[in-house]
Amino acid sequence: MNERIAMLAQRLDDAARSACAIAQFGDLEGLTTSDAYAIQAASVARRLNRGDRRSGVKMGFTSRAKMAQMGVHDVIWGRLTEEMALEECSTVSLSRYVHPRVEPELAFLLAKPLGACVSLVEALDAVAGIAPALELIDSRYENFKFSLTDVIADNASSSGYVIGPWADSRRDFSNLGLVLSIDGQARQIGSTAGIMGHPLRSLVAAARLAAAAREPLQAGWIVMAGGATAAEALAPGMHVRCEMQGLGSVEFNTAE
Numbered sequence: 001m002n003e004r005i006a007m008l009a010q011r012l013d014d015a016a017r018s019a020c021a022i023a024q025f026g027d028l029e030g031l032t033t034s035d036a037y038a039i040q041a042a043s044v045a046r047r048l049n050r051g052d053r054r055s056g057v058k059m060g061f062t063s064r065a066k067m068a069q070m071g072v073h074d075v076i077w078g079r080l081t082e083e084m085a086l087e088e089c090s091t092v093s094l095s096r097y098v099h100p101r102v103e104p105e106l107a108f109l110l111a112k113p114l115g116a117c118v119s120l121v122e123a124l125d126a127v128a129g130i131a132p133a134l135e136l137i138d139s140r141y142e143n144f145k146f147s148l149t150d151v152i153a154d155n156a157s158s159s160g161y162v163i164g165p166w167a168d169s170r171r172d173f174s175n176l177g178l179v180l181s182i183d184g185q186a187r188q189i190g191s192t193a194g195i196m197g198h199p200l201r202s203l204v205a206a207a208r209l210a211a212a213a214r215e216p217l218q219a220g221w222i223v224m225a226g227g228a229t230a231a232e233a234l235a236p237g238m239h240v241r242c243e244m245q246g247l248g249s250v251e252f253n254t255a256e
Contacts, residue, residue, distance in 0.1 A: 005035065009042035012154055015140040016043075021098050024141045026149035036152035037213065044079045044155060055222055056080040056110075057210055058135065059202045060156040062195045062226025075202065076148075077209045078156030080222060086136070086162045091253040097138040097159060100234040100254075103227035104180045104242040106173065106192050106199045107133035107163050112219045114203075116211035123203045126217075129166035130173055130199075132244035134180075134252065135224055136160035137231055161224055164242070164250030174198045176245040178228055182238050188229035192244075199225040 008025060015022045026036065048054070060076045086092055094100050111128035118126075138159035139146055151157055173192055180188040196202050202225040210217050217223065234240070234254055241251035 004029070005038050005042055008039045008153065009046065012039065012140055013043045013046045015098070016159070019096055019098050021142045022140055024146055024150050026147040026153065031149040031153070033149060033152060036149040039153035040078065040155050041213070043153070044081065047081055047083070052081045052083045054079060055082045055085060056224070057206050057217065057221065058156060058158045058161070058224040059206055059226040060151070060158075062202050075196070075205050075209070075226070076152050076156050077206060078158040079215075080158065080161065080224065084158070084160045086160045086252060088162050088164060088250055089252060091255050092136070092160070093255050094234060094236055095256055097136070099139050099144040100159070101137050101231040102180070102234055102240055103135055103137060103231040104178050104188065104190070104229055104244070105133045105135050105227060106176075106195060106225045106244070107131045107161070108169075108199075108203055108223040108225065109166060110217055110219055110221050110223065114207040114217040116208050116216070118204055118207050120198075120200045120204060123200055123207065124169065127169040127203070130169045130247065131166045132164040132178070132242050132247045132250045133224060134162045134240065134242050134250055135227070136162075136234075158224075161222070162250055162252050163222065164244075165248050167247050171246065173247075174200075176247065178242060178244045180229060180232060181241045181243070182232060184239070187232050190229035192228055194228045195226045202226050
């Protein structure tokens, strides 16, 4: 690892640990996508060196609208760790975050590893269960503004996740309606079809990207398939809930 990658990884890690925003640096540093993923890996490695453990992968830019907004033609991904897991129905302190937001997702639990080139059928065969989920996203950059390389370096904005009840993956989950509510009021209404047309496509992409980074998906890992709707900003004192058709609900509360 070169010194520049290590220095930028430390900058992001320090920002996440202290919940203090930093200036964007992707364009200033002339980072390539490969540079950005190297920074992400180095930043997460710092967490692992402190005793955290990998728990899976999260996917980003899984909607056509978001790809168009960012001027990209492929999804991005980030690394999940055990310390990012938040207990369902718990109260989450927002003091840990810089610009906390939440988005509804579908989560996969893997029963066996997945390699680089898998079909939709092979991907489904590796799934032990599916669940409604909520992802806490948080950019460590000032004003929640960033370039593509900035957001990749920042672990694709991933900061926490809450998983609801696991269900049988043999049911059809291609187009399940969902509602993201805050304090009992619907804020976002969508469908799992908003995730690349079918969430399984996101799992196939996750397998491809993780294997390319020589970190293939492992049995027991969670894969967050990507936001099914736009994200909602969080503030203290909120009750956040996602209801997903046929799969139940997942929820948490927020505090200072």
